[in-house]
Amino acid sequence: MVKLIPIANSVDVLALLNLKPVDPTILHQVERYHSDVVSSHEWRSSDEKKLFRQLRISNPQEFRLRIIATQLRQYVDEWLETGLSDDGRETLELRSWIRAPRALTVLEDYASKQDPRLRFRRVPAEFVVDVGSSEDPWQTSAITGLLDPIGRAWREVARLLFGLVTSDWGSRLCKCRYALCGRYFVHLKPRRSYKHGTFCGNHQMAWTATRQVKERRHLARSALIDLAATELLKMRINGPHWQVDRQRKIQLAKDISAQIRITDFAPFGPARLSLTWVTRNRQEIERRRLQLCPNSSERITANQWPSFLSP
Numbered sequence: 029m030v031k032l033i034p035i036a037n038s039v040d041v042l043a044l045l046n047l048k049p050v051d052p053t054i055l056h057q058v059e060r061y062h063s064d065v066v067s068s069h070e071w072r073s074s075d076e077k078k079l080f081r082q083l084r085i086s087n088p089q090e091f092r093l094r095i096i097a098t099q100l101r102q103y104v105d106e107w108l109e110t111g112l113s114d115d116g117r118e119t120l121e122l123r124s125w126i127r128a129p130r131a132l133t134v135l136e137d138y139a140s141k142q143d144p145r146l147r148f149r150r151v152p153a154e155f156v157v158d159v160g161s162s163e164d165p166w167q168t169s170a171i172t173g174l175l176d177p178i179g180r181a182w183r184e185v186a187r188l189l190f191g192l193v194t195s196d197w198g199s200r201l202c203k204c205r206y207a208l209c210g211r212y213f214v215h216l217k218p219r220r221s222y223k224h225g226t227f228c229g230n231h232q233m234a235w236t237a238t239r240q241v242k243e244r245r246h247l248a249r250s251a252l253i254d255l256a257a258t259e260l261l262k263m264r265i266n267g268p269h270w271q272v273d274r275q276r277k278i279q280l281a282k283d284i285s286a287q288i289r290i291t292d293f294a295p296f297g298p299a300r301l302s303l304t305w306v307t308r309n310r311q312e313i314e315r316r317r318l319q320l321c322p323n324s325s326e327r328i329t330a331n332q333w334p335s336f337l338s339p
């Protein structure tokens with residue numbers, strides 16, 4: 029049996045992925061600086077210090093880690109997104125590095141510069157392959173040697189990405205799809221797919237609750253639109269002219285508010301509607317009025333509320 033010695037562990041990779049990323053504008057300046065260093069075949073610490081002063085970087089070491097984190101996140105996100113469907117479903121086994129061209133280029137370039145070594149270990153008895161060791165000639169570039177810290181950060185991104193791909197935990201790497209989180213984590217026992225994407229343990233319930241609130245608000249707004257259209261029919265409105273009639277819209281808001289007070293609507297929407305609400309939703313109300321006109325089979329009465337609003 030031949031075993032590949034891990035060159036990156038999940039703890040280190042997750043710690044980097046969950047660092048605050050560098051602002052894209054700043055990252056672009058750093059990339060331009062490094063491109064100049066490579067093209068000139070010369071690196072001077074004074075130039076890098078000048079760059080950090082211009083960018084107002086107070087902690088260079090932390091900044092370099094954030095550079096690694098930002099680049100690594102870009103490649104990982106590109107790969108993770110290959111498992112997402114248009115309907116929001118996330119299927120882990122559909123992820124493909126082949127369909128992540130930027131990340132694939134980095135991996136191919138890194139692999140082409142490796143000189144793997146096969147060794148035999150007695151305890152336990154097995155063959156092991158060393159890849160990406162500190163003596164790797166790719167790590168000691170002829171251009172900048174070990175002097176260019178920014179260049180080393182870029183090379184570290186490639187090493188960590190390769191370590192992720194060849195690890196036994198990389199396939200279980202996930203990203204929390206809760207809008208306010210976005211944390212990366214390794215799922216212990218992932219399912220084949222997730223209808224609404226993967227969520228960390230802290231936000232699965234929070235996302236479900238948020239979705240339910242949004243659905244109720246959508247239903248409540250639709251019910252108000254229906255009620256507004258019905259009130260217009262009661263007023264015998266037979267055209268769109270009411271939309272520019274301020275007094276008519278004020279009266280409509282009062283009539284809707286009166287209906288709200290005698291229903292079980294309060295937990296799901298405002299107890300009193302304003303002229304602003306009517307104006308903002310006037311086009312949808314008019315479309316609904318046309319659907320509910322006397323000649324339409326879809327006409328409803330004021331007390332025909334959706335079931336979730338019924339007393």
